[in-house]
Amino acid sequence: GESVGLHLPTLSVQEGDNSIINCAYSNSASDYFIWYKQESGKGPQFIIDIRSNMDKRQGQRVTVLLNKTVKHLSLQIAATQPGDSAVYFCAEYLKAAGNKLTFGGGTRVLVKP
């Protein structure tokens, strides 16, 4: 598969534990913030988004928290599974710029059995 990041921060987590991935963003004007998952050899895949006027949103096994005061975004994955092993990117979404996504550098999550 493709190597998408040779020097990425890595989070090692035991299967069944919860994972927390953090991200700092820069543009306060962003309309939404999104988390993407990228598995080896594939393109980024949408996980969950949160509108800029919200501070929490829950999906299936995932929760995104947005702290606009410190420009911080986090993704919590409950009961991490081997299939969660991937690189995770946060992205800022700006509708006015052609649905532009500005991505962070990514975090590699390794799930240990």
Place this chain on the structure above:
Amino acid sequence: EAQVTQNPRYLITVTGKKLTVTCSQNMNHEYMSWYRQDPGLGLRQIYYSMNVEVTDKGDVPEGYKVSRKEKRNFPLILESPSPNQTSLYFCASSPNPRSSGGSFTEAFFGQGTRLTVV
């Protein structure tokens, strides 16, 4: 099946030899974009298009061209590739936000094209 298709998946070429990476989507999306992905830098937008015959520069457009003659296709053109364009390239498409009442519309990514310029 709804998808974004890029070709080729892998390409090795020499400096200065013009090449085109094709991108096609079957979801009738208005918006399409090209990104490049480099280690530790995430994905950076090269060009985007908000509709047929409407294209605009992203963050790293130098050395690239695009065209949008029809809705489904958005080719990326490297007129004179250089080694610093060695990268992993992704095409993405998404609906116009107007279709969702102005809300976020998810971008669908292709499988990627690994380009090596020697």
